[in-house]
Amino acid sequence: MVSTAVAGGIVVQGTAASGPSADALAVQNLSNSVGSLEPDVRDLAVAAAGSARQASAAGSRDASRMAMAGVVSQADEAAALADAEQARKATAAKAAAAKKAKAVEAARKKAQRWVSPIANYTLTSGYGWRWGRMHPAQDLAAPTGTPVRALSTGTVIFAGWSSEGYGNFVKIRYWDGTVSWFAHNSRLLVSVGEQVKPGQVVSYSGSTGNSTGPHLHLEIHPRGGAAVAPRAWLGQKGVRL
Numbered sequence: 001m002v003s004t005a006v007a008g009g010i011v012v013q014g015t016a017a018s019g020p021s022a023d024a025l026a027v028q029n030l031s032n033s034v035g036s037l038e039p040d041v042r043d044l045a046v047a048a049a050g051s052a053r054q055a056s057a058a059g060s061r062d063a064s065r066m067a068m069a070g071v072v073s074q075a076d077e078a079a080a081l082a083d084a085e086q087a088r089k090a091t092a093a094k095a096a097a098a099k100k101a102k103a104v105e106a107a108r109k110k111a112q113r114w115v116s117p118i119a120n121y122t123l124t125s126g127y128g129w130r131w132g133r134m135h136p137a138q139d140l141a142a143p144t145g146t147p148v149r150a151l152s153t154g155t156v157i158f159a160g161w162s163s164e165g166y167g168n169f170v171k172i173r174y175w176d177g178t179v180s181w182f183a184h185n186s187r188l189l190v191s192v193g194e195q196v197k198p199g200q201v202v203s204y205s206g207s208t209g210n211s212t213g214p215h216l217h218l219e220i221h222p223r224g225g226a227a228v229a230p231r232a233w234l235g236q237k238g239v240r241l
Ligand SMILES: [Zn+2]
Pocket: 125, 135, 137, 138, 139, 216, 217, 218
């Protein structure tokens, strides 16, 4: 009987009946040797498998880390977006506040502007001595019925007939405390306590009271005190008479 043994890739032939020949013994030894190697191979395989598992586990950890990194990255992104939104809101609020401040300032300027009390007039008696007595006003001759306007924003503190020769008389105290006197009006359009705006028509010019002809008698009393020259005072406010 001829047996064929394959061991370690080496093909050997031997006759079992004739007992182990030197060659067969050699093959047997070789086979044993290979067999003894098998556990090592298995160990290697086991080790390789273990490495693979570890690699896999490591990969898994990496994936985990990456996933974690992704979460962190998303959180960072969300935080950055929140910051950007907050910054955008802050900028918008700042712009709105600036716009409001600008509007408030524009409104203030508009409310505090000074205007001429009358249009289409002729300057007659000025501020100063006249016929031996002081004339603390500027007279502006104008046809009866010419609109007379508030110089700025203020409150009417007198509106009625004057017992002192001013005829139909209007006094207005403005926002800065200055008081204007409008005398000899033909007609009054406001009453005491009324709020007026710059340029608002408060009366119509005339020649009531001690007057020799239709005109507006204008007096300016800073802080309600002594009268000053109206043209100079108005000139300082940018109003030319
Ligand atoms: Zn006068």
